[in-house]
Amino acid sequence: MLLQQNPFTCRVQRTDRRAKQLQIISAVAPGTSSENSLRDERALSGSRAGTPGPAGAFVEGQEAEARQQLFGKIAPVYDQLNNLLSLGQHRTWKRMAVKWSGALAGHAAVDLCCGSGDLAFILAEAVGPLGKVTGLDFAAEMLQDADIRQSSLPSLTKRRQSHIRWIQGDAQQLPFENNSFDAATMGYGLRNVASIPKALSELQRVLKPGAKVAVLDFNNSTNPAVDAIQGWALENVVVPMARSYGLGEEYEYLRPSIKRFPTGREQVRLAKEAGFTKAVHYEIGFDLMGVLVATK
Numbered sequence: 001m002l003l004q005q006n007p008f009t010c011r012v013q014r015t016d017r018r019a020k021q022l023q024i025i026s027a028v029a030p031g032t033s034s035e036n037s038l039r040d041e042r043a044l045s046g047s048r049a050g051t052p053g054p055a056g057a058f059v060e061g062q063e064a065e066a067r068q069q070l071f072g073k074i075a076p077v078y079d080q081l082n083n084l085l086s087l088g089q090h091r092t093w094k095r096m097a098v099k100w101s102g103a104l105a106g107h108a109a110v111d112l113c114c115g116s117g118d119l120a121f122i123l124a125e126a127v128g129p130l131g132k133v134t135g136l137d138f139a140a141e142m143l144q145d146a147d148i149r150q151s152s153l154p155s156l157t158k159r160r161q162s163h164i165r166w167i168q169g170d171a172q173q174l175p176f177e178n179n180s181f182d183a184a185t186m187g188y189g190l191r192n193v194a195s196i197p198k199a200l201s202e203l204q205r206v207l208k209p210g211a212k213v214a215v216l217d218f219n220n221s222t223n224p225a226v227d228a229i230q231g232w233a234l235e236n237v238v239v240p241m242a243r244s245y246g247l248g249e250e251y252e253y254l255r256p257s258i259k260r261f262p263t264g265r266e267q268v269r270l271a272k273e274a275g276f277t278k279a280v281h282y283e284i285g286f287d288l289m290g291v292l293v294a295t296k
């Protein structure tokens, strides 16, 4: 099976939920060369590539392993902080993304960089009991949370939802056949991958012709007023709140990562370069967030 051929792929199996244990079948191996990723990133963002991040987070030369560790560390409080920091709004934005992905009953859908599974659960509602959802992330701790959340859903909800599987893997080197999925989502993941062009071209490869991906993330707004408000909120609300959870440094990476992230217009260009036939970027949440909708 393809899952075993790809050395980066680990199939996550539920074993003892109460002990929060997941059995990972194959070992995680380095995916893409960081050298190539950096070259891509420099080509993509030009002078922005040098934007410094806080110590240990998303600075040049950082390896995939360090990124995994960062998200592993955030995992225990990730959902709680998301709810607090967005005043619950992230769920509305995620529902919009799922709607725009075109996921329908019976579809096979994938959520990349799934974290603790928010988007995958909403996708599961959309595709229903006859559909299938795959959540992929490279941080084992995030997948453990997703798995625990899934197992604690009320049984009626579980029955109404599709089968969800969690896979540990790299969004830049997907362990799936070409043309596998009817719909895809990615929430706050594209900004975090080492090579955006690679992740987009992998998404394009695994979607069926005509299928769509909706990529939700912070908006790197070109409007100075929006940019100023976003910068103020991150510095004065988000980072201090994260600091109260002992994660100040981990959340300081947000602002530089948003400034390095392509603007909506750049995302549309990158999606087309990756082979998507159509791409549109929507600004939402007072333009603080954005959703790229790309059609294969």
Ligand SMILES: C[S@@+](CC[C@H](N)C(=O)[O-])C[C@H]1O[C@@H](n2cnc3c(N)ncnc32)[C@H](O)[C@@H]1O
Binding pocket: 067, 068, 071, 072, 112, 113, 114, 115, 116, 117, 118, 119, 136, 137, 138, 139, 142, 169, 170, 171, 172, 186, 187, 188, 189, 192, 193, 194
């Ligand atoms: C900010 S979290 C978003 C989680 C979730 N999608 C959400 O919206 O709540 C970003 C996630 O991307 C994952 N990630 C970053 N780079 C990745 C990569 N190259 N391959 C797979 N997952 C990656 C991290 O482990 C983390 O769980």
